[in-house]
Amino acid sequence: MKDVNIGICGLGTVGGGTWEVLQRNARIIAGRAGCNLRVARVANRSPRPDLGLGDTPFSTDVHDVVNDPAIDIVVELIGGYDDARRLVLAAIEQGKHVVTANKALIAQHGNEIFDAAREKNVIVAYEAGVAGGIPVIKAIREGLAANRIQWLAGIINGTGNYILTEMRAGRDFDEVLKEAQELGYAEADPTFDVEGIDAAHKLTIMASAAFGVPLQFDRAYTEGIANITPYDITHAEALGYRVKHLGIARSREDGIELRVHPTLVPEKNLIAKVDGVLNAVLVDGDAVGQTMYYGPGAGDEATASAVIADLVDVARTVSTDSAQRVPYLGFESDAVTDHRILSPNEIRSAYYLRIQALDRPGVLAKVASIMSENGINIESIMQKESELHDGQIPVILLTHTVLEKQVNDAIAEMEALPEVEGRVVRIRAENFL
Structure with a gap:
């Protein structure tokens, strides 16, 4: 059986998991790949004696892996932007295939990387960059190739999902975030997770594969969860809803x-029941209907599972000298279209609005009038006398689906009312049935 030589750059959580799974499951992986996946060189900033690398050549310089003429596939697991970009482009320039788990790299620089790879006729595989061990990219690019994908929506950041799950018990955001950091679910700097940047990277990649458009991370609208309160989570549940931090991509005519x-x-939606650090992605295709992909979105061996799945795919090509390639984003380059990414004002959604109002006659009538004048239909309204405090009472509205601009205009008018205190809280609402 032929050997395909692999070089691993980065032996952190995912790199270490990849090494261990490759060693433990070498026989079954070789049986599926039709060749031996041999780790011929590894590089990391510092040694990892705990991994038992044995005689495998080790270096602290990742470019030693790229420059080794024996390496067929470079596995980029160092993370970040600039160093990873230079590493990947150098590997491509030398005609080596690349497997990466770096969603930030692909979302930000994928167009450049894929163009370079196309010129050199090499593969760049990135399944592990989106939703950890869940094979959602393969499902979109290959399993759903017959479909015109209408929309996709996902819980694609486990940290945010864990925080919102724990807040359902009435706990504050800051308390749960600290716990998530202590448990290793959140980084010391949790910005990418709680502000939605990590999810936007993944959504950008999925949307490009789903709709056949260039990667456009800079056009993604991103909003975090730091301002979500236990109050709103509790009242959303009283209305039959769960609050989830979602990435949503939808194809429209415009x-x-x-x-x-x-x-x-709605709590009856399957995705509403996904709790803790788990991920889930819904994809709606015109032929198949709605499908859901669920499982661990991070972790050493879960993500290693996706890295090695890509290695198997690439190794089959290398070992057979096959010219067959799955297009990087699922569409041949001449089929990629430059559809416009809509601005936030053009988003269509339903809305949960919470208004802190003075308990005076006619306030509801004024609010209802503003909504009507802006073309917004109210689905339901909640106001509890028991929540009257210091002459103020919260008013909670659920709207029908409207343009974001209509809601923005209505909120501005409501906040200008003398009877309304502070800012109007707004959370978008979606039904995925």
């Missing part, structure tokens, strides 16, 4: 919605 934000989801 463009594509690309957005990450807290979202009210």
